[in-house]
Amino acid sequence: MTAELLDQLVDKALRREAPTREEALSVLSETVELLDVVAAGSRVRRKFFGRRVKLNTIVNMKSGLCPEDCGYCSQRLGSASEVLKYSWITPGKAAEVADHAVRAGAKRVCLVASGRGPGERDIRRIEDTIAAIKVDNPQVEVCVCLGLLTDGQAERLAAAGAHAYSHNLNTSEARYADICSTHTFGDRVDTLRRATAAGLSPCSGAIFGMGESDTDIVDLAVALRELDPDSVPVNFLIPFEGTPLGHRWELTPDRCLRILALFRFYFPDVEVRLAGGREIHLRTLQPLALHLANSMFLGDYLTSEGQPGADDRVMIADAGFTIEGVHESTLPAARHDLVAIRRRGAGTDLPANA
Template sequence: MTAAPGQSATRDTAQDDVLAVAREQVLERGTGLTEQQVLAVLTLGDDRLTELLALAHEVRMRWCGPEVEVEGIISLKTGGCPEDCHFCSQSGRFPTPVRSAWLDIPGLVKAARQTKETGATEFCIVAAVRGPDRRLLDQVRAGVKAIRADGNDIQIACSLGMLSREQVGELVEMGVHRYNHNLETARSHFPQVVTTHSWEERWETLRMVAEAGMEVCCGGIVGMGETVAQRAEFAVQLAELNPHEVPMNFLIPQPGTPYEDYETIEGKDALRVVAAFRLAMPRTMLRFAGGRELTLGDLGAEQGMLGGVNAIIVGNYLTNLGRPATKDLEMLSGLKMPIKALSDTL
């Protein structure tokens, strides 16, 4: 029978063999696992977790190298979003404590400067919107210009919701080099998470971003009621996009949202997901993002960095506190993982 996550039940032959197959297929040839193979990895027992994480780390080192990309994020427009993403405290449809607010340009410049001072090479400007209107795009343009006028050469990314082809072109012209737009979860589970827009609408934005030459950053949130099979489905759907970066988030139940009473997933299951995603996408940057502190804690975060992760968001998230940047930088130093230099990203 197949062992459930977190259990050490009797394993079948396919499970006994999946890591051996992955070693030849992923580590040696650089070919990501199929959906069924990812599912087999996700249902490995706890007794094979150490072996799984070690293999995922080998794959990361073989196909991505030892460097870690460090990123900071800032919310330009917070709250008041018209969409009903059930996990999000910034939705205007739910009675959450978050209220709508805009960050001014001096505040944006200061945040970019502080991010650069941590050693980060990436600064992502985020807005809680369905998609950008004229005011928001003008604010982003002014913000990018002011950051550059401040002498800051940090790479600038944006996450502004769904885009039109014209808006994609504007961001390229501004010098935005990477666009984040998460698919959030597997296509089959998406209608249970969001009802005000479709998974396909998000996919179309990502397709246009890739066609325009911007780097694609696309991930999601684990722990929103999806099945283990849907986690495997999600991994291969992301792999089909061939994204430059996949942010790995774990649900932080937010007061006032439909998911406020959801339990966080167990640390071992989170580590299984990280390793499985690495084996599905051997060349992709996997970034630790929201919820890792709650799900994994300090030790688990280190295990994740040694289990396939090669990028990290430092400091706070959009509406949740993260660990102090100094703690993450100390962790990377202790693991002897060099921070990717800005010159290597240009």
């Protein structure tokens, strides 16, 4: 039955169909052998992305002192974590950091700033930063992550040359209030919809290891799929001392890989990104994760250090993968198979599909 279930999941994913809740919960349970789950997810990954790995990097534009109280975040209101705290870096400094990452293989640069959402001065700063980055690297994708957006801001970012906007849902709607009280799950959904409507590529994912149940994980995957993101970062909680979740060390490499496999089945042709916490929780099994995720962050994260970039590039090569070049398309080709010419109803002898 296990082989039949996994074959069914693969077949569905290749047709871009979502798993049933029962199938999804089976992937997360330990009743199905881990390596069988990874092998099945890998078949889907290879179909849509071959053996390419897209590299992304983060530029933390403004660190710490956030007014929001997200329990997982070292920059949150009331955080006692001894992370870097600074105001906005200059566009020139951001361009310098971005250029270094691009030369190391990064195809996307993510500009992130702590805070509830951007004000007018913040939008202008990002506009200037995008322009500075594009001087030497006009081909690089620029993703922006500034929190909750208001009217007209997404359009400003798109006009400035931003490629994508990132705003994670983080956890299921049912338990969102347990993680944050200063904004809602619905606020996050609204921002993603604003970004998408403005023509920005939607990027939204999750953080796991915060006490969520298997049902929460499936609920979140379903909610994300409804938003139709182009990229889905999968983060694993980095338990910073001085935060409400600093005591949580419940993830295992097995659990992380099952979550990644599940997200590959839910998002077969979407960029699934191996993100924060991979080094801490996957440890020596990081190369296995590359058989599920087709994208990963290179270098450091917002407030924690990542694995050295040179080690990441060796890991990618040793696992038999290649770094995706700037001129290669991350997402699969246009879905012409979804365009069906009408041959029933009015003007034909066949009944309408109503």
